[in-house]
Amino acid sequence: MAINFNELQKLLNRATAAAENEKDIRKGLSRIETLLGNIHKEVANVYALLDGATPAKRERSTRAPRPAVEPDADAPYGRKKDGTPRAKAGRSKTASAA
Numbered sequence: 001m002a003i004n005f006n007e008l009q010k011l012l013n014r015a016t017a018a019a020e021n022e023k024d025i026r027k028g029l030s031r032i033e034t035l036l037g038n039i040h041k042e043v044a045n046v047y048a049l050l051d052g053a054t055p056a057k058r059e060r061s062t063r064a065p066r067p068a069v070e071p072d073a074d075a076p077y078g079r080k081k082d083g084t085p086r087a088k089a090g091r092s093k094t095a096s097a098a
Helices: 005-050 093-097
Strands: none
Touching: none
């Protein structure tokens, strides 16, 4: 059985490259973990600052009353007493009389 040193060298090169990639990935993940920890601390600080704060009440203006509208006696069927159309348009007198 002959040993192919070229194949063995390629295999060793791939293993070293994989180990270097794994180290880079681990290093990047540790940096991300550190950054997330810092973000978590800062968010906790913001919550601590907001604990004593209360939102200011917004003053709302009063609504103007609606003007009184006389119902139109000659309005077609399907209108409300104030003359505005009903939600279901397209109804006819004969359909509801049945």
